[in-house]
Amino acid sequence: MARDEIEQDKDVLEMLAPAGFHVAVRVGFAFPEYEWNTLPRAWVCVYTRDALMLYDPVTRWIYENTGSVRWSEIGLDDPRNVLALAANHGLTFGAAICVVDENEPGIRTFGTFARSDTDFTDEEIATLTAHLARLHRQEPIALILTDAEIETLRMLRDGLLTKQIAHELEISESAVKQRLKSVKTKLDARNTIHAVTIAERRGLFRMA
Numbered sequence: 732m733a734r735d736e737i738e739q740d741k742d743v744l745e746m747l748a749p750a751g752f753h754v755a756v757r758v759g760f761a762f763p764e765y766e767w768n769t770l771p772r773a774w775v776c777v778y779t780r781d782a783l784m785l786y787d788p789v790t791r792w793i794y795e796n797t798g799s800v801r802w803s804e805i806g807l808d809d810p811r812n813v814l815a816l817a818a819n820h821g822l823t824f825g826a827a828i829c830v831v832d833e834n835e836p837g838i839r840t841f842g843t844f845a846r847s848d849t850d851f852t853d854e855e856i857a858t859l860t861a862h863l864a865r866l867h868r869q870e871p872i873a874l875i876l877t878d879a880e881i882e883t884l885r886m887l888r889d890g891l892l893t894k895q896i897a898h899e900l901e902i903s904e905s906a907v908k909q910r911l912k913s914v915k916t917k918l919d920a921r922n923t924i925h926a927v928t929i930a931e932r933r934g935l936f937r938m939a
Contacts, residue, residue, distance in 0.1 A: 740862045741767060747855050748844035750821050756840050756866050756933075763840075764871055765933040770845070774820035786811040789827050793841045799828040799856050817845070826851040828860050830867045840867035872933045875917050883910045885936060888927045 744752055744767070751770035755763035768775065777783070784790050788807035792800060802814060802825035809815075817825070822845035829841040840863050844851070851859075873881070886896045893911070897904040911923050920926035930936065 740866055743862055744842070744844065744859065745769060747851075747859060748846055750823075750845040750847045752842055752844040754840070754842040754863065754866070756869075757871060758839050758841065759837065763934065770822070771820050774817065774822065777816065777820075781811070783811060783813050783816070787813045789813070789825065789843050793827050793829045793843070797829045797831045797839070799826060799860055801826050801850055801856075803850065821845075821847045823847045824850040826856050826859065828856070828863055830860065830863045832867065838867075840864075872918075872930065872935050876914060876935075880910050880914050880917075881935065883907060884914055884927060884930055887911065887923060888931070888936060 744754065748769075751768075751774075753766065753768045753770055755766040757764040778787075786809070788805050788809045789802060791807055792805050805827070814825075817823075824847070825843060825845040827841070827843045829839055831839045842859065842863055844859060876884070882900070883896060886899065887893075891899065893904050893907045897907045900907070911926070914920070914926050915923065918926050918929045920929055
């Protein structure tokens, strides 16, 4: 998926969920390939500090179901009043969505979206679902780049110059530049700094 398409997806999510959202793309055994979190910082701090994820009916629904649901329609227990606490931070109305490909049943992309004014319409939920499905279908970044390209990009992220990378890898400087050129093309990056940003955003260095 091209860079512009990914940014367009994020723009749509921000427009439809102005109070904030959390999206985790291609979650496997433990971690997502990458995630976006625009929820209020104060809420994130409370949620983390009080370990509310263990009691959050929205999170439980996401891991037990696929499809979509409004928060108000989730019939699970809420012993710690997570939804009421969320409303105190402007997260009054919400929707949860989970997308799974039948060819990769162990990989899921999910999102929880919030607004303070009114509930999500069926059309808005359908739009959110379509954008999550598109994010889910993208090829994992670790499969897009070769091991050599990942190694070079990681060294660049660590602050090494192309000459230093060439010395460390015992290859020519032109070979380093060729690897970085290939990375930029594959990631649709404007320059090497942008390539590093894309790779970090999509969790490449965490996975490697």
